[in-house]
Amino acid sequence: MQDDPLPLGEPASKPRLRVLLVDDHPLFRQALAATVRQIDPQMAIAQFETLAEARRAIAADTQDTLVLLDLKLPDSHGIAGLLGLKAQAPDLMVAIVSATDDRDTVLTAQACGAAGFISKAAGVEELSAALESLFAGETWFLPPEGDGLREPLTPAQARIVEAVHRGLMNKQIAYEMGLSEATVKYHLTGIFRKLGVQTRAQLLALARD
Known part of the structure; x- marks a missing residue:
């Protein structure tokens, strides 16, 4: 049976994003999940304590997936977790959410392919703005892009x-x-x-x- 054509002027709806929260602090994960649900109550959310768990979850499907990744996990420390995810799935959208938010760390994450960097010290308004930008497929970095950010790695x-x-x-x-x-x-x-x-x-x- 042929599908009914979409009415003129009504584009096909974009597939809903899946958000993976990768952080070994349960209370922070729950707070982050609550903020995500405030923005979109229907957002699909999965939570993981280790990088290995997250990598298994994305192994089968990386389409329409955003990973919010901490830099300090039981099985990964520093930018290595980001590099591992990007090596596994180069097109995967990964944003860092970390308490280690010095300028050099932000610049290195951006150069290594992160879609954004959110400080764990960010207030609710800043966190919501960052998540909304990422959900829309945009990047989020502070300092702003163009202000001395490093040239991305190929x-x-x-x-x-x-x-x-x-x-x-x-x-x-x-x-x-x-x-x-x-x-x-x-x-x-x-x-x-x-x-x-x-x-x-x-x-x-x-x-x-």
Whole structure:
């Protein structure tokens, strides 16, 4: 049976967003979920204490999904959690919600592919504004975009940073990604420049901090 055409002037409704809250503090997760429901009572919400749980949840479907990710989890610390999610699903929308909200952390998260950064110290009005922007598919960063934010990593560069964090050497990264070792070294040069580091050890420290 053929579907009835939509009336003129009435576009197809956008699929409802699914929000994954990844934080090991239950009270904060509940407060964040309550704010999400105030904005949209019908929003689909799932809560997780670890990065591994969240990665299993998004393994089958990343469409219309927003992950609100803490930077300090039992199985992940620092920007590594973001890098792992983006390596698994490059198009996944991930926003950081963290008490570690210094400028350098915000800039690094933006460079590594985060869709936004929300401080846990944000008031209700700021939190609601940030969530509404993210639900609309927009980004949210403070300081504002264009005010000294770092140039984002390319998908290949983000994969290389994630591989470095896993302890792989250049030769192993080249094999895994199907690149030459010289190309990996070229990408690392660009990564160092974008993230403001000079050595592989500093890059590892940045990913783990």
